[in-house]
Amino acid sequence: MLILFKLLGNKRLFFLLMALILFIGVMGFTVGPRVGLSWPEKFVKDTVGFVQNIFYKPAGYIAGFFEDISNLRDLEEENEQLKIALAHYTRDKAKYNYTNAQIKKLEDGLRFTQEQKARSKDDDYRIAHVLSVSNDPTNRTLVIDLGSKNGVxxxxxxxxDKGLVGTVSKVSNFTATVRLSTTLDSKDPTSNAIAATVQGKEDKSFGMVESYDQDSGYFVMTKIKTDDPLKEGDTVISSGLGGQFPKFIPIGTVKSRQKGEFGMTDTAYIEPATTFADWDIVFVVITPEAPE
Known part of the structure; x- marks a missing residue:
């Protein structure tokens, strides 16, 4: 008993002993069978929940912020990849369209040469690519990739394949200069007129395409007899007379016909069959009179 009183005299040990007894009592109370939580458990849980709410929410916000940044970086990388893929698609599509257009032109050119070969076995229509164009209104020319080495x-x-372009004016080994038929001028002694006729009326119609009217954009066909059956809408082609121009080359369509200057013959205005623009592929006609 003396020892107990001495211990009780020590306040620290007394409070420790009381806390231990209280803890044992609380443990016994909470361990026993019950329906709900005891008030100490509720207090502890609420305290822990409050502390967790204080610390976990900001931590969650910070983690979400960095996660959003990571997602934005991923989206940016995906966007760059999509841009690159789109650029490749656009480039490949342009190449595909260009290749298809070239194939179509070559197919049309092959069909045209075969048709011309069937009409005249002596003439050889040779494909040439246009290298450059001179738009000088007084001397419009083309430079093509065929020359004397190719028999030009x-x-x-x-x-x-649509119609007459012009004639070769100068030739080098591997290239040639083509003078366009839009430079035809009856007053120019170096300008060669084209003997022409009407398709389907080759034995009944004849005239000379001597010049090109710059204002109207039409060829002028002269020396047409008054009883010639040529009329509006007819297709004018080269007749082959004179030897320079082979037969059956389309020149254009008759737009109008009128009396000539002296009333002895008629004059017709011919809309060109070709557009004289966007040059790419042309054909040089190798004739028997100029063998390779």
Whole structure:
């Protein structure tokens, strides 16, 4: 008993002993069978929940912020990849369209040469690519990638699958200069007129395409007899007379016909069959008179 009183005299040990007894009592109370939580458990849980709410929410916000930054970086990388893929698609599509257009032109050119070969077995229509264009209104010319090494000679006719383009004026080993038929001028002694006729009326119609009217954009066909059956809408082609231009090259369509200057013959205005623009592929007509 003396020892107990001495211990009780020590306040620290007394409070420790009381806390231990209280803790044992609380443990016994909470461990026993019950329906709900005891008030000490509720207090502890609420305290822990409050502390967790204080610390966990800001931590969650910070973690979410960095996660959003990471997601934005991923989206940015995906966006860059999509841009690159779109650029490749656009480039490949342009190449595909260009290749298809070239194939179509070559197919049309092959069909045209075969048709011309069936009409005249002596003439050889050779494909040439246009290298450059001179838009000088007084001397419009083309430079093509065929020359003397390919059998090309001056004054040979040049055409497209639509119609007459002009004639070869100068030739080098691997290139040639083509003078366009839009430079035709009856007053120019170096300008060669084209003997022409009407398709389907080759034995009944005849005239000379001597010049090109710059104002109207039409060829002028002269020396047409008054009883010639040529009329509006007819297709004018080269007749082959004179030897310079082979037969059957389309020149254009008759837009109008009128009396000539002296009333002895008629004059017709011919809309060109070709557009004289966007040059790419032309054909040089290799004739028997100028063999390779």
């Amino acid at each position: 000679k001056p004054d040979m006719a040049v055409t497209t």
